[in-house]
Amino acid sequence: MSDIMHPISIDALLNWVLKEYKNESSIFGVRKFYKADTNKMISLFGEKMETPCGPAAGPHTQLAQNIIASYLTGSRFFEVKTVQIIDGEDLPVSKPCITAADECYNVEWSTELRVPQAYDEYVKGWFVLKLLSKELGLGNPDGFIFNMSVGYDLEGIKSPKIDKYITDMQDAEKTPIWQECKDVAYKYLSEFKQIDKEYIEAISPKVCRSITLSTLHGCPSDEIERITTYLLEEKGLNSFIKCNPTMLGYEYTRKTLDDLGFDYMVFDDHHFLEDLQFEDAVPMLKRLQALADSKNLSFGVKITNTFPVGIAEDELPGEEMYMSGRSLFPLSISLAKKLSDEFNGKLQISYSGGADVFNIKDIFDAGIWPITMATTLLKPGGYQRMNQVANLLTDSEYPKNVQVDLEKLSAIVEKAKTQARYKKSIKISESPKLKATVPLTNCYTAPCRSDGGCPINQDIPAYLRYVNEGNHLEALKVIVDKNPLPFITGTICAHPCMTKCTRQFYESSIQIREMKLKAAEHAYDELMASMEKPTPKKDAPKTAVVGGGPAGISAGYLLAREGMPVTVFEKADTIGGVCSQIVPEFRISMESVQKDVDMAKFMGTEFKTGKAAPSLEELRELGYTNVIYAIGAWKHGKLKLEVGETINSLDFLKANRENPAINPYGEKVVIVGGGNTAMDCARAATTLPDVKKVSVVYRRDKRNMPADEEELYLALEDGVEFLELLSPIKLENNVLTCEKMRLGERDASGRRKPVPTGEYTEVPADTVIAAVGEKVDTSFYESIGIQTNQYGKVVSNQETLETNLKDVYVIGDANLGPATIVEAIADATKAAKNICEIHNNHYEQTNINEDVAEVRNKRGILIPETSKCSDAGRCLECSTICESCMDVCPNRANIVVQVKGQPQIVHVDRMCNECGNCETFCPYASAPYKDKFTLFNTKEDFENSTNSGFYVIDPTTKECLVRLWNNIQTVKLTDQGSDIPKDIIELMDTMIANYDYCMEM
Incomplete structure (x- = not known):
């Protein structure tokens, strides 16, 4: 595939918007639209905006569809992506260029389009917002502001290309794209209900009255002053200057990041020495403020540029990257405070740098605005996160002038240094990725319960929903269907499920283990009273389980539940293994362990304690057909x-x-x-x-x-x-x-x-x-004829865990090495399944919430610690709806296609610049932009890619060029006998029939 984006024409863009909205009540995947209070406005640059927030100059303002998605979710201040004299293919941007799993890093800094293309995108975005605001009643058509961004030196800014860009952004009326926008609007006039010719004619072509100067590191103060003077005097633009955290000084920055746990970030003092110095900035800003005042123009600073750090762990290609997100917030807000103190709160600050729903109200209430965001929008929930932000700010009182509250700002700075939200975890987080690769279709999965999440594939979304409803008995029924140890695992499970939980990209993982324990504690007695004893199977073979730890108890429970005769032998006086003998009482009580043991006893498991188990020969003589060794790793x-x-x-x-x-x-x-x-x-x-x-x-x-x-x-x-x-x-x-x-x-x-x-x-x-x-004591196994390997483990069939001795199994530590409790349960399940059929109720379908709209409404909503929402209620129900790759794509290149009522993900090649963000958040060990079935708009794009996907040669005959796993063929979807899988045929057929607007140029 190519990392070159192909902008959508205004004709195709408007057609897409209108058709998607008509068919699915969504636009570019956005389903929840923000409707502004048109009576509430805040003034800036002689313009007005309904909310003082929006996307920062970056991935969310590069294309027209990005701008549209931002507006629909509540943005009303748009920093369109920076332009400079070096553009398009000449811009050295390595790919992937973004990684935002926690703090964000990027290696791109200005538009990847040619400047004239970027200009067209911004004008198209502006024009469509004017139409949608009126047609959908989302707000005042004059209730939003565009702010352009340029760099990086005066010579480049004065060049004909950038000069024309600035001039045309100030007034687009005589440009070809403006006339094209009007012509297309007339073409679709019959599709509108609230728009007429007079309205289209009245749309203002004055796209921008303001500009932000974005200087690269090392730009001297006199050059910054010359550029800004030029923008104020020659161009008559309200102006912001971007200020970098390097103005705080190396010592302050290093100590702040170290104290917050970001000590692994690599940087030296060279940027701090080369960048604009604080002592030079203050008098310069005062001179420029005076100049702006004399011109009756607004002036201020933009905080901040992203912060440069070294690439030390191959996070992205290259040598240096730019850090942003929550780790930048303590620096950005400190710089805002330092500058505000110098200007006694009278300096206008446009803010970006770790702003999100958790701090934006504090920032705004302190008198800092407008506020733009990027990192939070790159995470699951994507643009929909803006909706919550906009609603939160609308509830605040809008100021009538520029005045920063220094006391409030000081409080924010202090809180940023101590709040857990801005502190890095003290250990490296495990990868949230599953082991499996993403399938071309039907990829929705709850990673918490999948391979790599829960070893026993517990139906986690199902029991979380029951816990949230207060139906603890049903929750516990779901749990014990696959998990015989709800108390033990609810207390000391290693909870690999939580490392896969998508909610960690919102606030924190759901406390899945604690929810399991909650269900067990609330419903155990009721469950025991409601359970029926299994009917013993006549003439069923007897099973001996040697070892009464978690693996042995689990094997006993699962077999006894099927009516199989089973005895667990434990040489200690108490059942529970490490849980009753080793793990400290303050971590798990014997009472909790005993409740799990009692469940196994209720099912019919016999426990014999206080002496070593009989030998293998003796067990055979006693009539035990199957023997399961569940001995822990006790060798020191x-x-x-x-x-x-x-x-x-x-x-x-x-x-x-x-x-x-x-x-x-x-x-x-x-x-x-x-x-x-x-x-x-x-x-x-x-x-x-x-x-x-x-x-x-x-x-x-x-x-x-x-x-x-x-x-x-x-x-x-x-x-x-x-x-x-x-x-x-x-x-x-x-x-x-x-x-x-x-x-x-x-x-x-x-x-x-x-x-x-x-x-x-x-x-x-x-x-x-x-x-x-x-370690495992392999000498014991070797003494009874069981094969072991050089790694100190027993050799067994990994599907059944049967050893080289017929009907002799090994589970838990001897199979895996020192294992977790839930892994021991998984082993017990494998062995039990080979001895008899295990009848699980298969609650997988209960994972699927029939109210899809309810599930989608959770996307993009972050929940503060003070919320009354239960922890189980935070579950995003990923098995019903995942769509993370759609959420996190700034360009909307991953779309949802309804195929016979089943949502599928399709990647649209032309809209992708290979930023890599969807790879970060896809739960699979995959990159959707490479691995999902892909729509190509041209044959050339198809040929330049290796993705599985298709190009429609003729939509009338449904002739397509198709690649599946490197096998290319030309097919007609109507032909019988194709070797292409049925679900892929149905997907392509649906795209041609119902999503033709995605294919237009």
């Missing part, structure tokens, strides 16, 4: 020290669980390791009497620890000291000597390798606990 990992001995973590935790009030370990306890077991040890040690300090020593830093983020935070809250980048060497005389490490290149796990430095430090330690991982 070893920490090798040159001198001194350590205590094993499992031994420590077992002793602590049995006697939590006994402390034979001394005052200073050190735990070596960075996993969840290490955190359990550390937190348990803090509860021991007479312990004064508990430290965790790890050879990497917290960001690269394998422990769950919440476990790290809990340990910090309990007062645990983290000693990072230390590798233990020896323990003697109550001192642990460690070598200091540094982080090197990334290893196969994606974490950076610890590299020795040759420097050493000493850590006081009365006791050192080694939490360096446990």
Whole structure:
């Protein structure tokens, strides 16, 4: 495919708008339109706008359809994308050019179109907004403002190309595109109900009265002043100057980002030394303000340009990228405060830099406006996020003049330095991507329950909906259909589902695990009272399960539920394995474990405790046809020290669980390791009497620890000291000597390798606990004839988990290595399914909400912590509607096509510039702009691509050029016997019949 966008003609654009609205009540995928209060206006540049917000100069104002989508969702101030003398294919933009998973980075800075093309796009956008505002009653046709942006030096701005652009933006009446817009409007006049010829004739051609000067880094203050003087004096334009965070100084910026956890961002002081200096900026701004006043023009600053950082982890191609989003907000708002203080609140500030629904009201109420956004619009919900912002600002009181409230602004600055929202996670987040690749059709999926999300494919959206409705019994029924351990998994599950939750791109992942526990706690007694005991199957083969931990309990439950005779053997006195013997009581109580055990007992599972299980031969003699080994990884990992001995973590935790009030370990306890077991040890040690300090020593830093983020935070809250980048060497005389490490290149796990430095430090330690991982005792399996491999795991059929011994299975740790509880359940399910048929109720269909409109209404709505919305109610119900790739595409290049009532995603090649944003947010391990079925508008575009997709040769005969997985053929959709899959034929047929407007040039 090509990264060159092909603008849509005004004829095709208006046809698309009118047909899509008529057929689907949407325009470019936007379904919720913002209707302004036409009596509420705010004045700027001698113009008026209904809301003081809109898209920043960037991806959301590059094409006419982007501008239209922005207006429909509530934008009324448009910073159209920057133009400069270098344009089009001459502009060096690497692709992909955007990544916005958390903070945003980009490597593009001005329009990728030729300047005349960009001009046409802005005029088309302006004209269509004039039509839609009137026709759809969305607001006053004169209630929005366009602001142009130019760069980057005076010579370029004075060049004929840019000079013509500026002049024509001020008055478009004599330009060809203006006449073309009018002619097309007349052509479609019969389609309008509220528009007549007089209205079209009266549309103002004066697109822009204002301009923002966007200077690249290193532009000297005298050049900035010359350019702005020219724009004020020669062009008569109300002017803003973009100011960069570099004006804050290197030390302030570095410390602010470090304190907020963005210490990994790479930058030195060269931009801070080369860019406009604050002490030079203030007198310059005062001179320009005086000049603007003398010309009766508005003047102010735009905060901010994005902030330049180095590309250190291959985030994007190149050497330097520009940071924005929530990490930029503390810097941008600090610069606003610094400048406002100098001008006593009288300097007009146009604001961008991490603005979103969570802070925009505070910014506006402090007297800073207009406010533009980009990063928040690049995330799921996309343009629809603007709707919520616009409604929020409309509820505020609009100011009548420029006056920044310095006290309010100071409060925002302080809050930005301390609020959790602006702090980076203390550890690297797991990838939200699933393992599977996106299918060409039928791709909607809830990533929380899919492969790579929940190992047992629990029907998470279904039980979340029931919890939200307060129907906890139905929720619990859905849960136990596939999960025999609702209390254990509701308390200490590693919750991989939450790492895939799309809601994390709004505020935070839904607390899925907690919702499971809520259902269990509210409905357990009712469930037990309503369940019927399974009928035992006559002459069914007996199964012995060796090991009474989570895997063993699960296998017992699943088999007994089918009426199969099953006995679980546990050598300890209590059932539960690590849950009852190792994990500290403050993490999970025995009462919770026992409730899960009681469910298995109710189903008919027999438990035998207090002694080792019979041998395999003895089990055969006792009549057990099937044997499932569910023995955990109990073999101790070893920490090798040159001198001194350590205590094993499992031994420590077992002793602590049995006697939590006994402390034979001394005052200073050190735990070596960075996993969840290490955190359990550390937190348990803090509860021991007479312990004064508990430290965790790890050879990497917290960001690269394998422990769950919440476990790290809990340990910090309990007062645990983290000693990072230390590798233990020896323990003697109550001192642990460690070598200091540094982080090197990334290893196969994606974490950076610890590299020795040759420097050493000493850590006081009365006791050192080694939490360096446990292993499977393969010698046991080898002694009974079961094959093992060099990785310390049992060799088995991974579909059934049957070993080389017939009817002998291995599940949990022995199969996977030290595994999570939910992985153990998944293993138990595999083995049980091979022994008998497991009758799940298959609640997959319950995942689908029949009220699709209700689900779509959630898109783009961010929920503050103060909201009364339940956590389960935040679920976006992705199995019903995903559409993230459509949401996040600024150009609207991914569209929804209804095929026989089923929504499908089609990629429109001509509208894509390969920014890469849809790849970031597609739940699959895929990039929709490459991997979804693609519509090509020209044969040349088809031939320049490798995407699976089609080009319509003749819509009348439905002759198409089709590529499927590199196989190209020419077909007529009406022909029988085609080897093209039926769903693809139906998709193309629907596109030709109902979405022909997407194909027009």
